[in-house]
Amino acid sequence: MKYHIVILGCQMNYADAERVQAVMAKLGYTFTQREEEADVIGIIACSVRQKAIDKVYSKIAKWNKWKNKKNLITFVSGCVLPDDRMKFLKLFDLVFDMKELASFPAMLSQYGVTTPVSNSSIVNSEEMSEVARPATVAEKLALAGAKPLSKVAAAPETWDVTPIYNSEFEAFIPIQNGCNKFCTFCAVPYTRGREVSRPSEDIIEEVAALIERGYKSITLLGQNVNSYGLDKKVAELSFAALLDKLGEIADSSGHEVWIYFTSPHPKDMTRDVIEAIARRRSLAKQIHLPVQSGDDKVLIRMNRKHSMARYREVVGWIRDLLPGASLFTDIIVGFTGETDEQFENTRAAIREFEYNMAYIAMYSPRPGAASFAWQDDIPHAVKKERYAVLTGDLEKVALAYTRKMKGETVRMLVRAKDRKDGYLTGHTEGKIIVRFLSEDESLIGQFVDVKIESVRPFSAEGAVVKEVVEA
Numbered sequence: 436m437k438y439h440i441v442i443l444g445c446q447m448n449y450a451d452a453e454r455v456q457a458v459m460a461k462l463g464y465t466f467t468q469r470e471e472e473a474d475v476i477g478i479i480a481c482s483v484r485q486k487a488i489d490k491v492y493s494k495i496a497k498w499n500k501w502k503n504k505k506n507l508i509t510f511v512s513g514c515v516l517p518d519d520r521m522k523f524l525k526l527f528d529l530v531f532d533m534k535e536l537a538s539f540p541a542m543l544s545q546y547g548v549t550t551p552v553s554n555s556s557i558v559n560s561e562e563m564s565e566v567a568r569p570a571t572v573a574e575k576l577a578l579a580g581a582k583p584l585s586k587v588a589a590a591p592e593t594w595d596v597t598p599i600y601n602s603e604f605e606a607f608i609p610i611q612n613g614c615n616k617f618c619t620f621c622a623v624p625y626t627r628g629r630e631v632s633r634p635s636e637d638i639i640e641e642v643a644a645l646i647e648r649g650y651k652s653i654t655l656l657g658q659n660v661n662s663y664g665l666d667k668k669v670a671e672l673s674f675a676a677l678l679d680k681l682g683e684i685a686d687s688s689g690h691e692v693w694i695y696f697t698s699p700h701p702k703d704m705t706r707d708v709i710e711a712i713a714r715r716r717s718l719a720k721q722i723h724l725p726v727q728s729g730d731d732k733v734l735i736r737m738n739r740k741h742s743m744a745r746y747r748e749v750v751g752w753i754r755d756l757l758p759g760a761s762l763f764t765d766i767i768v769g770f771t772g773e774t775d776e777q778f779e780n781t782r783a784a785i786r787e788f789e790y791n792m793a794y795i796a797m798y799s800p801r802p803g804a805a806s807f808a809w810q811d812d813i814p815h816a817v818k819k820e821r822y823a824v825l826t827g828d829l830e831k832v833a834l835a836y837t838r839k840m841k842g843e844t845v846r847m848l849v850r851a852k853d854r855k856d857g858y859l860t861g862h863t864e865g866k867i868i869v870r871f872l873s874e875d876e877s878l879i880g881q882f883v884d885v886k887i888e889s890v891r892p893f894s895a896e897g898a899v900v901k902e903v904v905e906a
């Protein structure tokens with residue numbers, strides 16, 4: 436029997452999907468790339484953008500039509516707002532929170548689904564019969580006229596499930612889930628709930644195992660990764676101490692690996708995090724630090740909980756302690772009420788902080804976020820104009836960095852075939868995209884040293900001078 440998963444949204448959803456895949460594999464299902472072949476088909480949803488929600492509705496409309504011709508079980512999980520969840524209950528067979536993933540086999544069995552390993556311990560074990568059945572599933576089962584399970588235990592977290600990694604050289608490791616910040620433009624605190632940190636010993640064990648298996652790129656994931664440990668009632672490592680420990684393990688492993696994290700919040704960033712990155716060779720010299728706006732008044736309306744002075748202080752630590760590190764950010768243009776002068780302050784921030792990359796978004800109200808109720812008063816044409824101007828500013832500062840790479844030999848991780856025929860592509864430690872002429876696909880997943888011959892603002896092209904083969 437086969438299953439298929441559609442993944443929408445951010446890297447966190449991809450990491451979650453790897454854990455769903457592990458559960459499906461344990462049940463004996465095999466993955467299929469072709470939706471139409473699947474017996475169980477699901478979607479890891481994203482409520483952050485309307486486009487993603489529209490996609491969920493168009494997919495389930497199609498899948499429900501298929502049910503006239505074949506047996507098919509559908510499910511949805513991921514970032515789902517309470518309102519959407521209620522609508523999905525009428526459309527999907529199963530709607531569950533990622534925290535409830537360990538209960539997924541029990542949910543399938545409640546539907547009378549005979550899984551490929553239906554006699555396995557997963558479905559029939561005492562453990563699974565006692566597992567928590569979430570409210571969402573209870574609602575769904577009630578709609579289906581099913582009897583509720585009698586025993587309820589504390590819901591496990593997604594990370595309690597060992598994932599199937601889709602890549603053999605890069606992995607995304609959740610270390611924290613949820614958010615307590617409540618930025619007014621964002622719905623994440625309502626879809627993923629409050630901050631919960633994963634036990635550090637689990638993270639250390641998973642990362643150490645990946646390093647031993649030769650993984651080259653490991654990214655620690657969380658909505659607010661540097662508030663790691665702050666939610667714990669018991670003593671837990673600080674984010675800086677966790678990073679330092681992982682860096683120490685990686686540095687002494689004999690393997691070359693780049694360890695990243697995303698996304699930190701400027702409010703919770705401490706100098707000892709930057710010091711740990713400076714101290715440990717394996718902690719990648721690349722920081723993604725969302726600024727969102729360069730204007731204090733806009734930051735207050737966004738409820739970002741940090742000022743530009745605070746942001747400047749953090750960038751100062753990065754420049755002092757990590758010379759040469761690349762700096763990425765996220766920016767929203769045309770947020771409710773943003774004046775020309777406030778937009779100019781964001782332009783000034785691009786010039787001041789000399790970003791290598793900024794993910795710039797034109798503001799659009801997100802259902803579920805506080806600002807959804809506010810008037811979206813910046814005309815689309817103005818947002819478009821500001822987007823174009825800011826992109827132009829960004830290209831100038833980014834090009835100043837990549838120009839310095841010209842003629843240099845840089846190490847890069849080869850990740851895939853490039854869109855340009857005959858080329859392979861990947862990125863440097865600082866996540867600058869590099870491509871080079873080669874059809875040797877055995878290099879994918881390896882480090883190579885490349886001499887840079889030409890550059891653009893966000894990428895470079897060169898020729899391999901050395902392949903880095905691990906003993």
Ligand code: SF4
Nearest residue numbers: 614616617618621623
């Ligand atoms: S910090 Fe703000 S933008 Fe990031 S997840 Fe939390 S609420 Fe959303």
